Amino acid sequence: MTNWKVILEIAKTHLLTKMKSTVTASLGVTFGIGSYITLVSFMTGLNQMLDDLILDQTPHIRLYNEIAPSDRQPISFVDEFTDAVNVVRSVKPKQNQEKIHNALPILSYLKENELVRGAMPQVKAQIFYLSGSIELGGNLTGIDVMQEVRLANMGDYIVKGSPEALENNKSGILLGAGLAKKMSVDVGDRIQVSTPTGNVTPLKIVGIYQSGIADLDNIQSFANLKTVQRILGEAENYVTDINMKLYDIGQAPDLAKSLERQFNVTAIDIQRANAQFETGSSIRNLITYAVSVTLLIVAGFGIYNILNMLIYEKMKDIAILKATGFSGTDVQMIFMSQALIIGIIGGILGLFIGFLLSKTIDNLAFETEALPTITTYPVNYNVFYYVVGITFALISTFVAGYFPSAKAKRIDPVRIIRGT
Numbered sequence: 553m554t555n556w557k558v559i560l561e562i563a564k565t566h567l568l569t570k571m572k573s574t575v576t577a578s579l580g581v582t583f584g585i586g587s588y589i590t591l592v593s594f595m596t597g598l599n600q601m602l603d604d605l606i607l608d609q610t611p612h613i614r615l616y617n618e619i620a621p622s623d624r625q626p627i628s629f630v631d632e633f634t635d636a637v638n639v640v641r642s643v644k645p646k647q648n649q650e651k652i653h654n655a656l657p658i659l660s661y662l663k664e665n666e667l668v669r670g671a672m673p674q675v676k677a678q679i680f681y682l683s684g685s686i687e688l689g690g691n692l693t694g695i696d697v698m699q700e701v702r703l704a705n706m707g708d709y710i711v712k713g714s715p716e717a718l719e720n721n722k723s724g725i726l727l728g729a730g731l732a733k734k735m736s737v738d739v740g741d742r743i744q745v746s747t748p749t750g751n752v753t754p755l756k757i758v759g760i761y762q763s764g765i766a767d768l769d770n771i772q773s774f775a776n777l778k779t780v781q782r783i784l785g786e787a788e789n790y791v792t793d794i795n796m797k798l799y800d801i802g803q804a805p806d807l808a809k810s811l812e813r814q815f816n817v818t819a820i821d822i823q824r825a826n827a828q829f830e831t832g833s834s835i836r837n838l839i840t841y842a843v844s845v846t847l848l849i850v851a852g853f854g855i856y857n858i859l860n861m862l863i864y865e866k867m868k869d870i871a872i873l874k875a876t877g878f879s880g881t882d883v884q885m886i887f888m889s890q891a892l893i894i895g896i897i898g899g900i901l902g903l904f905i906g907f908l909l910s911k912t913i914d915n916l917a918f919e920t921e922a923l924p925t926i927t928t929y930p931v932n933y934n935v936f937y938y939v940v941g942i943t944f945a946l947i948s949t950f951v952a953g954y955f956p957s958a959k960a961k962r963i964d965p966v967r968i969i970r971g972t
Contacts, residue, residue, distance in 0.1 A: 559882060562873070563889040573865065574894065581898025581949060582905060585941045588847050589906025592937050594913055595840040597930035602836075605764055608705045610822055611672070611795035612804045615658070615811060617650055618818035650676075655791035658815055667798055667807060670703040672696055674793040675780045681773075682744040682752065683735045690731060690771035692745060694780025703797045712739050713759025722779055724758035730770035732760050745783065753783045856952035880961035891953025892946065899945025903938050 567574045652658065655673065662671040675694035680687050697719040700706040707715050711729065718724050725745070727737070737743060739757050746752045755775065762769055775783075781790050798804055804821035812819040873883055914931040 556885075559885050560889055563886050563893065567890055567893060573861070577894045578898040578901070581895055581945050582901040584847070584850070584948075585899055585902025585945050586905035586909065588844055588944075589903060589937060589941050590909040590913070591847060592840065592844045593906070593910045593931050593933065594929070595843070596837075596934070596937075597932040599836050599840060600932055601926065601930040604705075607822070608708070609763060609765075610826060611704075612798045612801050612822050613796040613808045613811065614820045614825070615652060615794040615796070615815070615817045616792060616820075617652060650792050651786070651790050652792065652794060652815075652817055654815075655794065656789050659791075659794060662794070662796060667800070667803055669797045669799050670699060672699045672703060672795045672797075673777060673791045674795060675777060675784070675786075675790060676792045677780055677784055678748060679783075680746040681731065681735060682746055683737060686735055687746075688731065688734065688771075690728075690773065692725075692773050692775060692780055692783070694777040695774050696777055697774075704795075709761055709763050710759050711762045713757075715759075717758040718774065718776065721756065721758050722776055723755055724775065724779075725755040726759040726761045726774040727757050728769040728772040729760050729762035730766055731773065732757070734770070747784060751783065751785065755779075856948075856955075860952070860956045884957040884961040887957035888950070888953050891949045891957070895945045895949025898949070899942045902945060903941055906938075906941065907933075 659671050659673055662668050673696055677692045677694070678689070679692045680689055695706075697706075697715050701715045710726065713726070718726050725743070727743075732738065735743065737757055739759060741757050742754055743757065744752050744754050761772070761774065763772070777791075778788065781788060784790070798807065801822060805823055808819040808821040808824075811817070873886070878886075910931045910933065913929050916929050918926060918929045
């Protein structure tokens with residue numbers, strides 16, 4: 553029967569008497585795991601930041617009326633051409649309303665759907681911005697302000713002013729940062745917007761919006777839903793888009809197809825709308841994990857080499873242990889215990905070092921005009937990475953200790969003592 557108390561005492565004595573080798577092996581584990589934690593936390597933090605920039609501003613499902621040609625042309629209704637192959641050239645889009653039919657009942661239905669976290673009505677309008685002699689084309693979007701703040705984190709992208717200022721001012725406008733710079737205006741100034749039909753409406757700038765996408769910030773502005781409806785001369789049921797956020801983004805494709813059939817509207821889910829983004833995000837994550845796993849494997853080989861040399865240095869000790877009655881299994885357990893002790897100590901220190909380095913990166917200033925709301929480098933403190941780190945430290949030291957110790961188990965003590 554294995555006497556663990558004696559085995560652990562011998563393992564501790566070996567580690568303390570060869571302190572240089574013990575420290576070297578422990579540091580190999582420490583820096584391997586610490587580097588892994590730092591790298592994976594930083595890279596996944598960056599990936600998450602890039603994903604959030606897109607996902608915050610992209611609905612999981614968008615409902616709207618698509619401008620497209622009719623599926624059936626007039627010739628399709630003539631019976632004598634039913635069995636013929638009809639070719640119609642220069643097909644033009646049909647006259648279609650931009651507004652969603654029965655938008656308010658649809659909104660009520662969506663808000664009661666257990667899959668839907670929230671539904672945001674919007675009114676999109678093509679307008680001209682007028683400020684003195686300056687006239688710029690752009691987009692004005694009417695929104696339910698507080699819903700946008702709650703579901704799309706809109707408040708994170710308002711660099712001047714506040715969402716409440718837009719909510720409470722029925723003649724207010726939230727102007728894109730690039731647009732404000734072009735027109736040399738700021739919060740508190742007044743501009744005029746003109747519709748394609750010539751209706752001119754004065755509005756007060758209550759905030760500046762910066763999404764981080766320059767092309768969007770050069771043309772985009774926001775106002776209250778009712779304000780834009782009034783500018784267009786439309787009723788309160790005039791809604792051109794309904795943006796939805798779901799509890800589970802993976803259900804977006806199926807729900808979009810269902811809503812499209814149910815309400816006879818175009819429904820675009822986030823996976824279709826951002827297919828290239830999804831591909832880029834997957835590739836970035838793949839590279840992150842590939843580099844991280846490679847780093848762990850390299851660290852594992854380093855740990856193996858160090859422990860292997862440590863056991864070879866203990867050959868005479870192995871011979872003495874066997875000569876005094878210890879079995880080969882007892883010898884193996886002694887060196888396995890040493891390896892696991894090194895793994896535990898080095899792994900815990902590695903997690904601590906990785907956390908400190910991650911904290912250091914997290915506090916480094918990161919300033920860019922494109923992303924004014926982000927002031928430091930993003931770091932992901934997911935506990936899962938720390939669990940993986942300590943698990944790998946134990947597994948790698950176990951494997952690194954097993955093969956040399958298995959060899960030590962089979963060593964003939966007489967040959968070592970004779971020096972042969």
